[in-house]
Amino acid sequence: MPENFHIDSPAALRKLPVSSLPGLCEELRSFLIDHVASNGGHFSSSLGVVELTVALHYVFNTPEDKLIWDVGHQAYPHKLLTGRKGRFYTNRLRGGISGFPSREESEYDAFGTGHSSTSVSAILGMACAARYRGDHTRQHIAVIGDGAMTAGMAFEALNNAGYEQPDMLVILNDNNMSIDANTGALQDYLTALTTGRYYNALKSHVRTLLSYPGQPDKWPAEVLGKLRNAVKGGLLRYSNLFEALNIRYFGPVDGHDLDKLVHVLEKLKHIPGPKLLHCVTTKGKGFAPAMTDQAKWHAPKTFDKSTGATLEKTSAVTFQSVFGRTLMELARKNPGIMAITPAMLSGSALTTMKKEMPERVFDVGITEQHAVTFAAGLAADGLLPFCTIYSTFLQRAYDQVIHDVALQKLHVVFCIDRAGVVGQDGPTHHGAFDISFLRCVPGITGASPMDLEDFRDLLFTAQADRESGPWAIRYPRGAGGPAPASSRFKKLVIGKGRKLRPGKDIAVLSLGPVGLSVVDACAGLEGELDVAHYDLRFFKPLDETLLHEVFRRFSAVITIEDGCLAGGMGSAVLEFMAEHGYHAVVKRLGLPDTFAEQGTQQELHALYGYDKKAIVAAVRQLAARTKDLKKVADIL
Numbered sequence: 001m002p003e004n005f006h007i008d009s010p011a012a013l014r015k016l017p018v019s020s021l022p023g024l025c026e027e028l029r030s031f032l033i034d035h036v037a038s039n040g041g042h043f044s045s046s047l048g049v050v051e052l053t054v055a056l057h058y059v060f061n062t063p064e065d066k067l068i069w070d071v072g073h074q075a076y077p078h079k080l081l082t083g084r085k086g087r088f089y090t091n092r093l094r095g096g097i098s099g100f101p102s103r104e105e106s107e108y109d110a111f112g113t114g115h116s117s118t119s120v121s122a123i124l125g126m127a128c129a130a131r132y133r134g135d136h137t138r139q140h141i142a143v144i145g146d147g148a149m150t151a152g153m154a155f156e157a158l159n160n161a162g163y164e165q166p167d168m169l170v171i172l173n174d175n176n177m178s179i180d181a182n183t184g185a186l187q188d189y190l191t192a193l194t195t196g197r198y199y200n201a202l203k204s205h206v207r208t209l210l211s212y213p214g215q216p217d218k219w220p221a222e223v224l225g226k227l228r229n230a231v232k233g234g235l236l237r238y239s240n241l242f243e244a245l246n247i248r249y250f251g252p253v254d255g256h257d258l259d260k261l262v263h264v265l266e267k268l269k270h271i272p273g274p275k276l277l278h279c280v281t282t283k284g285k286g287f288a289p290a291m292t293d294q295a296k297w298h299a300p301k302t303f304d305k306s307t308g309a310t311l312e313k314t315s316a317v318t319f320q321s322v323f324g325r326t327l328m329e330l331a332r333k334n335p336g337i338m339a340i341t342p343a344m345l346s347g348s349a350l351t352t353m354k355k356e357m358p359e360r361v362f363d364v365g366i367t368e369q370h371a372v373t374f375a376a377g378l379a380a381d382g383l384l385p386f387c388t389i390y391s392t393f394l395q396r397a398y399d400q401v402i403h404d405v406a407l408q409k410l411h412v413v414f415c416i417d418r419a420g421v422v423g424q425d426g427p428t429h430h431g432a433f434d435i436s437f438l439r440c441v442p443g444i445t446g447a448s449p450m451d452l453e454d455f456r457d458l459l460f461t462a463q464a465d466r467e468s469g470p471w472a473i474r475y476p477r478g479a480g481g482p483a484p485a486s487s488r489f490k491k492l493v494i495g496k497g498r499k500l501r502p503g504k505d506i507a508v509l510s511l512g513p514v515g516l517s518v519v520d521a522c523a524g525l526e527g528e529l530d531v532a533h534y535d536l537r538f539f540k541p542l543d544e545t546l547l548h549e550v551f552r553r554f555s556a557v558i559t560i561e562d563g564c565l566a567g568g569m570g571s572a573v574l575e576f577m578a579e580h581g582y583h584a585v586v587k588r589l590g591l592p593d594t595f596a597e598q599g600t601q602q603e604l605h606a607l608y609g610y611d612k613k614a615i616v617a618a619v620r621q622l623a624a625r626t627k628d629l630k631k632v633a634d635i636l
């Protein structure tokens with residue numbers, strides 16, 4: 001057994017001599033490589049912060065001292081060192097530990113994360129709370145990556161911290177990568193800092209100047225003092241972004257050098273006020289393939305650890321690949337089309353388009369709010385932005401959707417990726433709420449394709465009519481049934497659904513790819529029940545003609561959506577029914593009023609009652625119930 005393998009608590013860690021720490025890091029790395037190779041998960045960010053994690057828990061008195069991991073996808077070594085090594089085999093699995101820090105899971109997880117750029121605000125809140133209580137001993141540390149630092153929210157927090165001046169430490173983990181290459185002027189600035197071109201070079205020139213022999217004798221003390229103040233307080237301070245915000249800047253420091261890290265962190269413990277330590281690390285450190293192709297190894301599926309070869313090969317055509325290809329196809333014909341992604345270039349399948357037409361694809365950093373208003377600006381000036389955002393991250397930009405796009409009737413097409421349950425990322429990442437929060441925004445056209453061909457047609461239709469205002473097209477993570485049969489586009493009628501199957505016993509209304517499970521369920525019920533199936537396709541505007549037909553013909557209706565029930569498509573159908581005075585028994589299937597847990601998408605569809613089996617059961621149950629009701633009505 002490796003020497004330090006038993007270390008799974010910071011208390012035990014702190015008993016080790018500093019000289020043992022590199023050995024522990026090696027063991028943690030090899031555990032991580034083994035684990036992710038056989039289970040998949042977030043990988044290279046965790047590999048990059050092994051030394052930093054060990055040093056932080058070594059120097060600081062966690063969990064009394066508060067430590068927050070931004071995004072939290074790099075927190076695997078933190079989990080291993082804080083009592084979760086034994087349960088780590090359940091990481092991201094249904095019922096297992098979360099892939100992100102979670103307050104419910106451990107007292108060492110000072111703040112739940114998953115979405116980016118929250119750590120500085122949260123640690124500032126804790127630091128101010130401690131100050132208010134008169135607690136001046138507790139330490140407050142946030143670890144934030146260079147990608148996460150691009151978000152407005154991180155800067156809002158720094159701005160506030162520089163003003164409030166509580167004792168807190170921000171560790172900027174600069175690995176020069178987001179998921180894909182980090183973009184933006186900030187990254188250039190950080191690179192300049194790490195290569196010592198500006199701030200540290202200036203600092204050292206100033207030091208030399210101020211200690212030049214003989215000078216103090218020649219210049220009057222008052223003049224020298226003024227010069228010193230001017231240089232230190234003005235020139236030096238304003239040549240560093242963080243110093244300019246009243247946050248003391250330290251670094252850059254090699255984030256893999258344990259001696260150095262322990263030494264610097266010990267020192268910083270005793271320096272009051274807000275401080276930022278610029279730590280330089282390598283994403284994927286210790287696993288050669290991950291250091292070579294860092295984007296690919298952000299969150300791999302299972303792989304062979306000796307070769308780096310992927311083990312899970314799938315031939316399924318995904319919504320993402322169809323999206324990437326279709327948008328390029330449309331953009332070749334329509335010069336107004338632009339693509340925008342807030343730091344999810346490869347996840348949103350825009351990498352190829354970026355290569356082919358770089359000036360028409362904007363990776364704007366982790367800036368969902370900016371991404372939406374930037375798209376609004378492009379649209380206001382006559383271009384046709386396809387603003388591609390994961391459903392869960394669009395939550396951040398709700399006001400921008402309403403105020404900057406919808407209110408001004410701008411033709412922005414929101415491509416809402418990862419809609420519905422996403423799988424093992426769990427509650428922080430499920431795209432549960434978008435139908436509900438978009439359905440109430442006036443003027444938006446909201447749609448969800450059932451299959452890949454329909455998806456292409458929706459994308460085509462969304463760009464075809466410049467007067468159609470904002471669009472939202474939601475689609476899930478992963479496979480979308482058979483590949484599109486046709487390479488031609490059909491212009492769809494906005495707000496029109498389709499009847500996929502006539503029937504007389506019961507009607508099922510579906511929205512999006514869950515419709516494919518309904519198709520299977522109906523086939524399974526053949527000969528037993530005659531089920532009608534309607535694909536609503538649009539959740540706004542609703543297809544009122546279709547709904548009149550449904551409620552005139554059926555007294556039992558099931559609605560199915562991959563999203564939350566509260567305010568969702570089923571709710572819209574109920575509103576329609578009430579408004580038009582129809583009476584029917586309506587059973588809604590979708591996500592209940594809880595935060596959906598983690599698990600594979602299939603597991604979650606089953607758990608929340610909208611996989612094929614659950615649909616069959618729901619149809620049978622509702623059919624039996626309405627039969628009974630009919631009998632009672634006949635007797636009465």
Ligand SMILES: Cc1ncc(C[n+]2csc(CCOP(=O)(O)OP(=O)(O)O)c2C)c(N)n1
Nearest residue numbers: 045114115116145146147148177178179343
């Ligand atoms: C609000 C939000 N937008 C996007 C993401 C997706 N995301 C997760 S990690 C990541 C990159 C973060 O880069 P960085 O902070 O530098 O950490 P690294 O991966 O380099 O360790 C992105 C874009 C997210 N989690 N939250």
Ligand SMILES: CC(=O)[C@@H](O)[C@H](O)COP(=O)(O)O
Nearest residue numbers: 071073114299347418425477
């Ligand atoms: C931590 C984070 O937010 C991303 O890494 C996210 O897990 C990516 O999800 P996809 O794998 O669905 O792109």
Ligand SMILES: [Mg+2]
Nearest residue numbers: 145146147177
């Ligand atoms: Mg980074």
